[in-house]
Amino acid sequence: MNLLTRLRETAKNAAGKTAYYFMGQGTTYAELDGTITKFASGLEKLGVKQGDHVALLLGNSPHFVIGLYGALRLGATVIPVNPIYTADEIGYILNNGDVKLVVALDMAIPLAEKVHAFLPKVKKFVFCETSENGISQHNVESLTLYSKMKSFTEVIASGDLTYQGPELKDDDTAIILYTSGTTGKPKGAMLTHKNLYSNASDVADYLRMNDQDRVITILPMFHVFCLTVALNAPLLSGATLLIAPKFSPKEIFELAKEFEATIFAGVPTMYNFLYQYPEGNPEDFKSLRLCISGGASLPVALLNNFEKKFNVRVSEGYGLSEASPVTCFNPLDRPRKAGSIGTSILHVENKIVNELGEELPVGAVGELIVSGPNVMKGYYKMPEETAAAIRNGWLYTGDLARMDEDGYFYIVDRKKDLIIVGGFNVYPREVEEVLYNHPDVVEAAVLGVPDSNLGEAVKCYVVSKNPNTTEEQLLEYCREHLAKYKVPASIEFLEELPKNTTGKILRRALKTQITHTV
Structure with a gap:
């Protein structure tokens, strides 16, 4: 079975079912x-x-x-x-x-x-x-x-x-997805027909997608998150896509209300804009049974605020291009744990290992590695990079994570984004979570900068909805909630944070761009 065969079956058995709406027009x-x-x-x-x-x-x-x-x-x-x-x-x-x-x-x-x-x-x-x-x-x-x-x-x-x-054939290369290339030239991850079908099928089963679902497809289709979760999985399920050409909070609320959307998939930035939108009416989202977040870590404060305001469950997941992409999701039949990326989806195994590839005990922080039918066949024309990424059948993600006693995984941070302050590890996400809890903070990004005494120091960039908020006020807030070595050395205010086309905040762009204090 592959995506094409499944689509043809649906077209034969449910010919008149609407496959998608675009600009108000439906197509069967x-x-x-x-x-x-x-x-x-x-x-x-x-x-x-x-x-x-x-x-x-x-x-x-x-x-x-x-x-x-x-x-x-x-x-x-x-x-x-x-x-x-x-x-x-x-x-x-x-x-x-x-x-x-x-x-x-x-x-x-x-x-x-x-x-x-x-x-x-x-x-x-x-x-x-x-x-x-x-x-x-x-x-x-x-x-x-x-x-x-x-x-x-x-x-x-x-x-x-x-x-x-x-x-x-299952092993034929169906798609080549080029990574963002933040650490060099983009690499083309080769995904097979089996990779794509297995991940779309497993995601659909895990999230209980069915032919009555109407999925808001606003994430960029050229990005692997949308490709599997908001395009392939719904079509495989016989669901209806509500295709939106660009993200606009106003239009998302209108689309959800008009077509009684049941599923919304977005990145944290989208959730933030929807939550902050003054005219956002919870009634417009009353048909939603599930919101899905991925692409980056969703701040816990934002997750809780969004759920409370719109009375809809938000399930965070995790994936990467090389895994087609989904490896974890918060399950629907068990408690959703805020801050967690959930448990391993069907047919996919995740585990935490040390530098030697040895599995670590519950609670220990190490690199997240993945195995399953969704893992790419390799990077196009890059055998050395392929060998470094896939070892003994396991895909090394480069993400630092831990697992709790219930099998839920938590992303601590990107391995390469780890900040070492005077020999102590500081994970940017931990500091960002504290800042997101402050009532004046709309967005925050944390990274390490060189420090002559400590090796590295914590630097924060913040977007505030209150023009009177000061750096000292936020630093004092951090001192109340963080160990001394985790407290930022400085906080800079920006009108907006740099993002890629999926809305993911680009920490690395902050290292090179010239910024101006608001």
Whole structure:
């Protein structure tokens, strides 16, 4: 079984069921499956073969869903790319990933015109038409890129509805996800059809997804969190996607109310914005049975405040690209422990080890490692990095964690973000949790900075909703709740914290950017 087979089964058995709503318009499973089939056939007619690499430079839209499943049905390998990356970042991924065809919005045509000569492996560009920023046929014909171009609708129109596609093997590479590259050039994690299906299926079972669920799909589809939890798992379950093109608290509340959403998946920053939104009406969320948080640690204070205000359970989980991504979730049939990423999901094993790979006892802090059918086959064209990440069948995550006596795991921090103050370990999350409990703090980020006496010192960046809050007030608050060596040496106020496209706060960007005290 794979995602494509399961989708086809749903389209046959529940043809009239709505697969997704986008901009108020619904599309059934039968219509979606038919369009995917024709797109796959159209790609084949453009010369794309099984095993070729197809890149998607798309935001949240039906184009992404059709492009993803269409390319997979053909047997191609899909490489999702953040469409707001710079030309250099995109060029690196397309070249390193040996991409043969690119699917992008038509607003990317000017960029493609500038760089396509430097992308010799890319033979075709398929551009998705938009209602604005489109380029007229006359202008398109004048481009040097013109011979390589096709429109998304043309590809679908050329396709054959009876197309069957090749047999897909479990170990075939389905998707290559490029990591953020915070420690160097991005690495492409190769995920197989088995990786994707097993994780989507296990997540759906763990969270009890069913064909009556309506899932708000606002996380970026090109990101692995959304890909599995808010796209593949719902479609595998026969649920309905409520596709939102961009995050807006106002629109999320309206979407949830209009379509009686049952599941919302987001990152901590989204929960913070929803909680802080003045017009946020708990009645608009009354249909929600579950909120899912991932991508970064959710501050306990925010979790408790959100649950109290909106009367909905928030279950935090954990994952990484190399694991397709989910390894842990707070279970629905047992108590949810605030601050925990939960227990191991079905068919996945997590454990805590020391530097020698030896399992540590309950409560001890060590590196979290993972094993299961969701673990990647390796990094694309990087055998040494693969060998370092996967050892004896275990994926080494680089995250420091501990496990309690009930089998619940807690992320302490990224191994590389650990701050050592005078020989004492300080975990940024611990300090951040204290700051989030202060009534004036909206966001906080903690990192280590060089210190001539102690080796490192704790530095904090804070966004406050009270312009009168002072550094000394927050430092005094920290002194009341933290050991002396954990208390920040300084706190700097910012209007906002730097984030990536999923809303995750970027600590490393804070180390290099020039900041200004508010």
